[in-house]
Amino acid sequence: MPLLVVGSVALDGVETPTERREDLLGGSAVYFSYAASYFAPVQLVGVVGDDWPAEHTRRLEARNIDTSGLTVLPGAKTFRWRGRYLEDMNQRETLDVELNVMEQFDPVLSDAHRRSAYVFLANGSTRLQLKVLDQCAGAKLAVADTMDLWIKTERNELEELLRRIDGLVLNDSEAKLLTGDENLVRAGHRVREMGPSFVVIKKGEHGAMFFGQHETYVLPAYPTGELVDPTGAGDSFAGAMMGYLAEKSNFEPKTLKEAMAYGILVASFTVEDFSLDGLEKTSRRDIDARMEDYRKMLSF
Amino acid sequence: MPLLVVGSVALDGVETPTERREDLLGGSAVYFSYAASYFAPVQLVGVVGDDWPAEHTRRLEARNIDTSGLTVLPGAKTFRWRGRYLEDMNQRETLDVELNVMEQFDPVLSDAHRRSAYVFLANGSTRLQLKVLDQCAGAKLAVADTMDLWIKTERNELEELLRRIDGLVLNDSEAKLLTGDENLVRAGHRVREMGPSFVVIKKGEHGAMFFGQHETYVLPAYPTGELVDPTGAGDSFAGAMMGYLAEKSNFEPKTLKEAMAYGILVASFTVEDFSLDGLEKTSRRDIDARMEDYRKMLSF
Numbered sequence: 001m002p003l004l005v006v007g008s009v010a011l012d013g014v015e016t017p018t019e020r021r022e023d024l025l026g027g028s029a030v031y032f033s034y035a036a037s038y039f040a041p042v043q044l045v046g047v048v049g050d051d052w053p054a055e056h057t058r059r060l061e062a063r064n065i066d067t068s069g070l071t072v073l074p075g076a077k078t079f080r081w082r083g084r085y086l087e088d089m090n091q092r093e094t095l096d097v098e099l100n101v102m103e104q105f106d107p108v109l110s111d112a113h114r115r116s117a118y119v120f121l122a123n124g125s126t127r128l129q130l131k132v133l134d135q136c137a138g139a140k141l142a143v144a145d146t147m148d149l150w151i152k153t154e155r156n157e158l159e160e161l162l163r164r165i166d167g168l169v170l171n172d173s174e175a176k177l178l179t180g181d182e183n184l185v186r187a188g189h190r191v192r193e194m195g196p197s198f199v200v201i202k203k204g205e206h207g208a209m210f211f212g213q214h215e216t217y218v219l220p221a222y223p224t225g226e227l228v229d230p231t232g233a234g235d236s237f238a239g240a241m242m243g244y245l246a247e248k249s250n251f252e253p254k255t256l257k258e259a260m261a262y263g264i265l266v267a268s269f270t271v272e273d274f275s276l277d278g279l280e281k282t283s284r285r286d287i288d289a290r291m292e293d294y295r296k297m298l299s300f
Numbered sequence: 301m302p303l304l305v306v307g308s309v310a311l312d313g314v315e316t317p318t319e320r321r322e323d324l325l326g327g328s329a330v331y332f333s334y335a336a337s338y339f340a341p342v343q344l345v346g347v348v349g350d351d352w353p354a355e356h357t358r359r360l361e362a363r364n365i366d367t368s369g370l371t372v373l374p375g376a377k378t379f380r381w382r383g384r385y386l387e388d389m390n391q392r393e394t395l396d397v398e399l400n401v402m403e404q405f406d407p408v409l410s411d412a413h414r415r416s417a418y419v420f421l422a423n424g425s426t427r428l429q430l431k432v433l434d435q436c437a438g439a440k441l442a443v444a445d446t447m448d449l450w451i452k453t454e455r456n457e458l459e460e461l462l463r464r465i466d467g468l469v470l471n472d473s474e475a476k477l478l479t480g481d482e483n484l485v486r487a488g489h490r491v492r493e494m495g496p497s498f499v500v501i502k503k504g505e506h507g508a509m510f511f512g513q514h515e516t517y518v519l520p521a522y523p524t525g526e527l528v529d530p531t532g533a534g535d536s537f538a539g540a541m542m543g544y545l546a547e548k549s550n551f552e553p554k555t556l557k558e559a560m561a562y563g564i565l566v567a568s569f570t571v572e573d574f575s576l577d578g579l580e581k582t583s584r585r586d587i588d589a590r591m592e593d594y595r596k597m598l599s600f
């Protein structure tokens with residue numbers, strides 16, 4: 001089944017305790033697409049400026065990602081994000097954000113994209129996510145991400161979105177912010193009560209929690225000692241999760257759990273290098289080998 | 301197999317965001333013993349003052365914990381700890397510590413205790429832990445806990461201890477402090493290189509990591525929404541883990557992993573109420589039922 005993702009496409013600047021990189025291919029929809037492409041055909045919808053290197057588009061197309069929905073706005077500049085990771089790499093500071101083309105981003109989906117059964121509304125303003133959702137007539141499973149900014153500034157829109165989507169993926173601090181509950185287990189259930197059938201809370205190096213109607217569970221992160229750049233881990237997680245659901249063409253509880261595990265493992269490869277470099281050198285076979293390790297790790 | 305634990309016996313004051321309790325039965329050796337008693341006969345060695353309520357001793361004896369090593373020092377006061385949990389209950393402040401009898405604690409083990417095959421050196425000064433270890437002629441498996449204070453003030457003694465024990469249990473921030481490495485996976489391996497055959501890093505609500513010669517793994521915490529008082533979670537974890545090893549009378553990798561899981565689950569019952577109240581109302585059958593849930597949670 002094809003999988004549609006709408007979200008940011010970016011040029012990132014990343015500082016880690018040991019390195020500094022500029023103009024990295026990044027953005028929520030990019031990490032998502034690349035991770036999802038191990039499992040299913042992906043349709044990426046986003047916008048860039050004319051400073052966007054064509055080689056980045058080629059890099060996505062090499063993975064069979066449909067970039068027909070990637071609009072280049074002439075005379076405008078690509079969205080840019082710059083961040084710094086602290087010594088404890090789970091902590092980061094955003095140093096600079098230049099919205100640029102994202103300010104005008106108002107996607108009109110093609111007919112083919114409107115028919116996509118699996119839809120992911122990657123991080124972006126909630127208003128924009130609602131506009132996209134309005135166009136997704138064929139969606140069987142619509143899942144969204146969100147962040148602190150929208151929780152604070154577009155609360156009403158977010159509540160509307162939550163009533164209309166099937167799943168929400170957010171991180172631990174966002175779940176606490178959204179519910180005002182510091183206990184993640186309670187927070188997860190509360191978010192689910194706001195509308196979606198399932199909620200996934202991403203905990204970075206501590207894995208992810210799932211809250212469904214009949215089950216709650218936690219899966220730990222894969223313990224990699226090779227943490228180079230955590231950027232895109234959450235989007236890779238969501239990409240692999242949604243990609244696996246699209247591959248299996250169902251979202252039964254059993255499939256959702258396997259999808260969570262794939263999300264965790266693909267994210268573990270993402271963080272082992274900058275930008276998409278970690279994934280680029282990783283094959284589906286590598287992922288499946290790590291999955292075998294992971295299953296062993298969790299069985300006793 | 302009997303299991304010996306030497307550590308603190310305390311009267312605790314605990315403040316949570318919603319409640320405040322005084323004179324609670326607490327201390328590392330107490331939580332440890334109570335948790336271990338589900339699995340094996342426990343020998344507790346500690347010291348209290350004459351303010352110690354005899355009912356507390358009876359409460360331990362009711363669980364078949366051998367308290368013959370619990371010395372009452374006349375004219376002295378029991379060790380007291382007071383702490384406050386913040387809104388995010390994973391964070392706590394120590395408000396007050398009165399060492400009292402702990403300052404004179406210098407245990408001389410009985411012959412029976414010296415012969416114990418399973419030994420746990422619960423939190424206490426490293427010097428004291430070394431003195432106890434000197435007496436443990438019969439130990440087949442000696443495991444210790446430590447904390448930031450001793451890492452900072454008794455570094456040399458701790459390095460000696462690490463060369464002499466089989467296992468170390470410590471929490472995430474302590475592992476980072478001990479190794480100077482912010483990456484927990486690397487930190488765990490580094491601690492192991494300092495001597496012990498295995499290292500366990502406790503991560504509170506995020507579970508625990510195991511580092512052995514041939515395997516590294518992470519097990520998540522059991523997602524309980526009933527977090528009332530986290531005090532003693534780490535000691536209960538260690539107690540159940542060691543208790544299970546003593547019950548099985550081996551510490552093969554397979555047994556160690558099951559023991560880790562029991563540690564996590566018993567700790568999840570501890571935090572559901574104050575002091576030992578969570579464990580007191582929990583039977584071995586309850587633990588095994590939760591274990592079944594936990595295994596299901598981790599299989600896919």
